Amino acid sequence: xxxxxxxxxxxxxxxxxxxxxxxxxxxxxxxxxxxxxxxxxxxxxxxxxxxxxxxxxxxxxxxxxxxxxxxxxxxxxxxxxxxxxxxxxxxxxxxxxxxxxxxxxxxxxxxxxxxx
Numbered sequence: 108x109x110x111x112x113x114x115x116x117x118x119x120x121x122x123x124x125x126x127x128x129x130x131x132x133x134x135x136x137x138x139x140x141x142x143x144x145x146x147x148x149x150x151x152x153x154x155x156x157x158x159x160x161x162x163x164x165x166x167x168x169x170x171x172x173x174x175x176x177x178x179x180x181x182x183x184x185x186x187x188x189x190x191x192x193x194x195x196x197x198x199x200x201x202x203x204x205x206x207x208x209x210x211x212x213x214x215x216x217x218x219x220x221x222x223x
Contacts, residue, residue, distance in 0.1 A: 120163035132164050147186045174199045
C-alpha cells in the first residue's frame with residue numbers, strides 16, 4: 108500500500124522505527140481521542156485496511172531481527188519478513204534457517220507469539 112495512492116483519507120501518518128515510537132504514537136492518540144489505523148506488511152494493495160480520517164501508524168520500517176546464539180531464539184520486529192530472518196540468522200549465527208515457507212514466501216511478514 109502506498110500512502111499517496113491509498114483511497115482512505117488521513118490527515119497525519121506516523122512512521123515508526125521501533126516499538127517505542129509505536130507506543131508513543133498510541134499513547135498520544137489515546138490521550139487526544141484520535142483514531143488510529145495500522146499499516147503493517149502492506150498486503151492490502153487497495154488500501155482498504157486503513158480507516159478513513161484516522162492517523163495512520165506505519166510499521167513498515169520495523170523489520171529488525173536479532174538471534175540469540177545460545178538459545179537459537181529470534182526476536183523479530185512487527186513486520187519483519189522471512190527474508191529478514193534468513194539474512195539475520197546467516198549473519199549472526201552462521202545458520203541458514205530457510206524453510207519451505209521462508210523459501211516460497213520470503214516477502215511475507217513473520218507471525219508468531221510472545222513467549223509465556
